[in-house]
Amino acid sequence: MKKILVIEDNPMVIKSLEFKLTKDGHDVIIANDGREAMKLLIENEYDLILTDLMLPFVTGNELISYIKKNTPNTPIIVLSTSTQENIIMDAFNMGVDDFITKPFSPNELSLRVKRLLSKS
Amino acid sequence: MKTLQNPHGESAIILLVESNVLERERFSHTAQQENWKVIICQNGLNVIQWLRTNNNADLLVIEENSTPISGYQIADYIKTELGLALPVIITTEEFSLEQEERMLAYAEAVLKKPFHSPALISQITTTLEKSIELSPAQNDYYSLNYLIDLSGGDSKFIKETIALFISTVNVELRNLKQVLEQKDYIRIREIAHGIKPSFEMIENETGSGICRLLDSEAKEIDMPKLIDDLNLEFSNINTQLIKDFPELILVK
The missing domain is CATH 1.20.120 (Four Helix Bundle (Hemerythrin (Met), subunit A))
Structure with missing residues (x-):
């Protein structure tokens, strides 16, 4: 069972991601904001991280920097909205592996997660 | 008697896969009394063919050990491959708690055979009502x-x-x-x-x-x-x- 950290502040998106990823057989851990995520990242290691970029307290970019510095092999998928093209480009420049637009397509999510987990 | 209707105001349409003739007759008899419309399918493949050309079924009742494809596999295929939210009831004779849990991972309910009219009506009505209440008439404000x-x-x-x-x-x-x-x-x-x-x-x-x-x-x-x-x-x-x-x- 792979351990996936989901960092997101929209409760409906969290619930949907948790439902789908759990159904796909993953162990899902939720962080509702950047500060909570940072605490979890310091204390644990994850097989994959799904993160929003616009988060309270600690931004998605700050989290990505931390992850890339401390666990560079952990794959990261950015959860974005369609209005964030420039921000997504910045995230790719920081080394994220993939992005998914909210609300996500269930099958697309499963496939992208599976692809990255098989690589890691 | 209150007739259970689908969101279009029609009698509920139930697809049935049952190889035992006697059980099929019991089911059909109860369905007639309750004014459900039953479509008999020989096996799961017929169900899939039917669903590909018709989109108005309200429930599938299928035996666990249906051949050539089991009730589990058909339930899974309908949801994941056809993308339909069609509720499924799996029927079986004897089952342990563990088997029931497995069946409920794929289906909305499990029904024990031989069919007894009161239990049959109760289980099907409950499952259909749950399904129908999640199919509100189309509106301008939201979609599920x-x-x-x-x-x-x-x-x-x-x-x-x-x-x-x-x-x-x-x-x-x-x-x-x-x-x-x-x-x-x-x-x-x-x-x-x-x-x-x-x-x-x-x-x-x-x-x-x-x-x-x-x-x-x-x-x-x-x-x-x-x-x-x-x-x-x-x-x-x-x-x-x-x-x-x-x-x-x-x-x-």
Whole structure:
């Protein structure tokens, strides 16, 4: 069972991601904001991280920097909205592996997660 | 006798896969009494063929050890490959708690054979009612298609998510009003950005469109009107949800 950290502040998106990823057989851990995520990242290691970029307290970019510095092999998928093209480009420049637009397509999510987990 | 009707006001249509002639007759007899329309399919493959050309079935009742493809596999195929939220009841003779748990991972209910009319009516009515209450008539304010697709028609998940939409968006709309009074336009954009996916998940284009404008394109001078429009749209969604899901605790 792979351990996936989901960092997101929209409760409906969290619930949907948790439902789908759990159904796909993953162990899902939720962080509702950047500060909570940072605490979890310091204390644990994850097989994959799904993160929003616009988060309270600690931004998605700050989290990505931390992850890339401390666990560079952990794959990261950015959860974005369609209005964030420039921000997504910045995230790719920081080394994220993939992005998914909210609300996500269930099958697309499963496939992208599976692809990255098989690589890691 | 109250006839259970589907969202189109027609008698419920049940697909049945049952190899035992006697059980099939028992089922058909009860169905006739209850005014359910039963389509007999020889096996799971016939079910899939039928569903590919007809989209109005309300329930599938299929035996666990159906051949050449088991009831489990057919239930899974319908949800994952055909993308249909068709409720499924798996029928079997004897089953342990462990087997029941396995069956319930694929189907909405398990029905024990031989069929006894009261148990049959009770189980089918309960399953159909759950399904029908998640199929409200088409309206201008929301659609459950995305949530049904995501969850394979899991009624608990869908209802919880609807309740979450109402409660969380309501809080954020209050926050929007507050930050508008403070003329904190950056925060307005952040809040709109945050709730946009919530409107998209219930396929409300007006709400998500307003959020998109507030998030990126709207001038500060236009924001009060857009926030009023968003509140009105939310109120309309809420009214429709109260009508369709009176059992949920919703915002007044």
